[in-house]
Amino acid sequence: MRRSFFSTLRVLQHDNPLGLPRSGTPPSFPRRRGLPEKRKIRDVNKVIAVSSAKGGVGKSTVAVNLALSLARRGIRTGILDTDIFGPSIPTLLNLSGEPRLDENNCLLPLTNYGLKSMSMGYLLPQAEATPDSFGNLPMDTTPISWRGLMVTKAMHQLLHSVSWGPLDVLVLDLPPGTGDVQLTINQEVVVDGAVIVTTPQDIALRDAVRGYGMFRKMDVPVLGMVRNMAYFACPNCGHETKIFSHNSSSSSSTHDENDWGVLAECRRHGIDFLGDIPLDARVCEDADRGMPTVVAEEGDDSSARRRAFLAIADKVAASVGLPVK
Numbered sequence: 001m002r003r004s005f006f007s008t009l010r011v012l013q014h015d016n017p018l019g020l021p022r023s024g025t026p027p028s029f030p031r032r033r034g035l036p037e038k039r040k041i042r043d044v045n046k047v048i049a050v051s052s053a054k055g056g057v058g059k060s061t062v063a064v065n066l067a068l069s070l071a072r073r074g075i076r077t078g079i080l081d082t083d084i085f086g087p088s089i090p091t092l093l094n095l096s097g098e099p100r101l102d103e104n105n106c107l108l109p110l111t112n113y114g115l116k117s118m119s120m121g122y123l124l125p126q127a128e129a130t131p132d133s134f135g136n137l138p139m140d141t142t143p144i145s146w147r148g149l150m151v152t153k154a155m156h157q158l159l160h161s162v163s164w165g166p167l168d169v170l171v172l173d174l175p176p177g178t179g180d181v182q183l184t185i186n187q188e189v190v191v192d193g194a195v196i197v198t199t200p201q202d203i204a205l206r207d208a209v210r211g212y213g214m215f216r217k218m219d220v221p222v223l224g225m226v227r228n229m230a231y232f233a234c235p236n237c238g239h240e241t242k243i244f245s246h247n248s249s250s251s252s253s254t255h256d257e258n259d260w261g262v263l264a265e266c267r268r269h270g271i272d273f274l275g276d277i278p279l280d281a282r283v284c285e286d287a288d289r290g291m292p293t294v295v296a297e298e299g300d301d302s303s304a305r306r307r308a309f310l311a312i313a314d315k316v317a318a319s320v321g322l323p324v325k
């Protein structure tokens with residue numbers, strides 16, 4: 001019989017779901033000499049990290065649409081939400097609930113739209129809540145405040161104790177920054193490639209380039225950069241406006257895309273440019289209702305949004321040698 005994750009950790013409260021002792025001497029970990037050895041995630045052929053050092057640029061949106069695009073190309077795909085403090089995958093895939101454990105005490109992923117997923121969001125007990133008069137549940141106010149050691153332990157469990165079954169590719173949705181989670185992943189598992197998401201603004205691009213530096217330092221191949229929210233396509237007249245770009249159509253612009261911006265940085269560092277995703281209310285709405293663009297507009301070949309995600313996925317698949325059917 002399959003057991004559930006929480007039944008094995010019944011006594012645990014929301015702030016300590018991983019079972020670290022609440023009192024007494026702090027847990028001790030065996031001292032390792034040098035860096036931990038990198039190993040492959042069990043049953044997973046390729047690992048692709050979706051990253052940006054900045055929050056809110058659309059990493060999770062791109063990661064989930066990328067994973068769903070790969071799944072739609074017949075590639076066995078999973079997505080691991082490594083954003084421990086702000087897990088988005090449960091919302092994006094409209095999934096919740098307690099993962100089951102298999103006979104080896106490994107977590108069984110939750111699946112929607114043909115995509116397997118695991119997230120810290122499934123592992124944190126949900127607070128009791130009553131729906132409002134419209135049937136909406138109030139947002140959870142439970143904070144996740146962990147120190148580095150617990151973050152590392154949680155990451156370790158998510159990386160090594162999930163029973164993915166055979167997967168051609170696992171997409172990692174990384175949290176913002178270049179901190180504990182990124183370091184743990186890069187030290188513990190072989191990452192076959194990183195996709196860096198940025199928006200056109202200077203302030204996001206600077207961090208994206210910093211993220212590129214981190215992957216270079218860790219010998220992770222950077223597959224390329226995605227420019228999210230690249231332009232706004234007016235749903236009424238179809239006119240495209242580069243809201244965030246200095247290289248707007250305005251003649252007073254002092255910047256030229258040849259020497260400033262995402263394309264210029266890609267050229268400067270030898271990074272492949274994977275493509276543009278438009279800034280589009282539908283992308284956000286569909287994400288919020290748990291049916292990302294690639295699924296919401298399945299079969300609509302005229303959708304520029306959907307085509308943009310699929311084209312990026314095809315480039316990523318080709319660059320790591322995934323079997324597109």
Ligand SMILES: Nc1ncnc2c1ncn2[C@@H]1O[C@H](COP(=O)(O)OP(=O)(O)O)[C@@H](O)[C@H]1O
Pocket residue numbers: 054055056057058059060061062088228229277278279280281282283284285287288
């Ligand atoms: N291309 C886009 N057009 C419109 N909204 C977008 C787009 N990309 C992302 N968003 C919205 O922006 C917000 C932040 O995106 P998210 O993927 O959560 O970013 P991150 O993971 O980098 O923090 C979400 O509400 C998402 O729906």
Ligand SMILES: [Mg+2]
Pocket residue numbers: 059060061083088173174175
């Ligand atoms: Mg995110």
